[in-house]
Amino acid sequence: MMVSFIILNYKRSDLTLRCVSSIEQHLGSVAKEIIVVDNGSGIEAVKALQVLRDRCTLIECRQNRGFGSGNNCGAEAAQGDYLCFVNSDVTFSHDCITPLVNYMQQHREAGVITPQQLNSDGRPVATFKHTPGLRHELLGDGLFERLWPEKYPRRRQHDRTEPFCVMQICGPLMLFDTQKFWDIGGFDTNIFLYYEEYDICRRMRQHGYTCVVYPTVSYHHIHGGSTIPSHQTTRELHISKLYTYRKHHSRMMSCLFQLVNFMQILRKPYKWYLLPVVTTGEYLSHSMRHRKCKNMCTKK
Numbered sequence: 001m002m003v004s005f006i007i008l009n010y011k012r013s014d015l016t017l018r019c020v021s022s023i024e025q026h027l028g029s030v031a032k033e034i035i036v037v038d039n040g041s042g043i044e045a046v047k048a049l050q051v052l053r054d055r056c057t058l059i060e061c062r063q064n065r066g067f068g069s070g071n072n073c074g075a076e077a078a079q080g081d082y083l084c085f086v087n088s089d090v091t092f093s094h095d096c097i098t099p100l101v102n103y104m105q106q107h108r109e110a111g112v113i114t115p116q117q118l119n120s121d122g123r124p125v126a127t128f129k130h131t132p133g134l135r136h137e138l139l140g141d142g143l144f145e146r147l148w149p150e151k152y153p154r155r156r157q158h159d160r161t162e163p164f165c166v167m168q169i170c171g172p173l174m175l176f177d178t179q180k181f182w183d184i185g186g187f188d189t190n191i192f193l194y195y196e197e198y199d200i201c202r203r204m205r206q207h208g209y210t211c212v213v214y215p216t217v218s219y220h221h222i223h224g225g226s227t228i229p230s231h232q233t234t235r236e237l238h239i240s241k242l243y244t245y246r247k248h249h250s251r252m253m254s255c256l257f258q259l260v261n262f263m264q265i266l267r268k269p270y271k272w273y274l275l276p277v278v279t280t281g282e283y284l285s286h287s288m289r290h291r292k293c294k295n296m297c298t299k300k
Contacts, residue, residue, distance in 0.1 A: 001105070002031045003097060003175070004080030007088055008070045010039040013048035015088040015222070020052055022091040030097050033057065037074040040064035066288070067171075068187030068196050075178075075186060083181055087172040089222040096217035100175050103163055103214060111180045111209025112201065114169040116158070116218040124158040125223075127213050128166035132198060132245070134253070137260050160215040169211050171197040172221045180209055188247075192288050193233065195240040202248055231273055232288065238277045239287050 009016040034056040096115040144152040246254040
């Protein structure tokens with residue numbers, strides 16, 4: 001069984017090089033290939049990645065395709081039985097992949113799995129999320145975790161010793177069965193950035209597959225290291241949020257969700273730049289994707 005590691009690089013070649021070295025150093029026993037997709041970072045970033053040419057498959061996208069489309073591009077070139085999508089700001093300190101593969105081989109209903117996430121200081125952080133919706137927007141997660149712990153496991157409980165199913169895993173490291181990944185259509189390329197894991201985990205569950213956290217192995221993640229926060233990326237987050245909610249819910253529920261988000265933003269003047277996003281139903285027309293040229297990929 002082979003695992004295809006797919007790393008999306010965007011203007012942080014230093015992090016990508018470190019991530020690749022970490023995979024090679026700590027996952028040496030895993031049958032693997034490493035695919036690095038540069039997402040329109042520019043000539044200098046691509047030059048920096050050329051040192052990987054003999055160790056990895058390098059794919060250069062001429063424009064920024066976004067998270068989902070860029071990762072799909074890497075997955076299309078992959079030969080592995082499993083696809084491991086890894087953020088460029090992830091590093092490993094031990095083999096956390098073999099236990100995941102073994103679990104998925106023994107549990108054919110598992111569609112996607114992730115280890116425990118650690119921050120840059122080595123402290124455990126939430127590795128999964130509950131499905132976002134009106135209840136989440138209005139009441140948060142705490143109440144539901146207390147009342148229905150089986151359906152809503154505590155996100156900040158880090159002493160579990162057995163794998164467990166969740167509604168949605170976090171996106172820095174996601175291991176998929178390749179066949180199941182393509183059976184559900186891969187990542188939704190309408191989503192440029194954020195909420196990809198919500199969308200794909202929901203579709204996994206709709207197809208009868210489970211989303212699993214394996215808590216006894218871990219990886220390190222520099223939160224936000226692969227994406228530079230800005231008004232533009234925050235705007236994109238809300239575009240993706242509204243789009244994915246509308247995709248998976250009725251028109252009436254989507255309108256209520258949009259109204260709740262509008263009221264929340266209205267109470268915070270520093271977020272008023274987001275009002276154009278939540279006052280129109282044409283979310284995708286505001287996306288960063290529609291301000292990019294048509295993308296092309298070439299394998300190096």
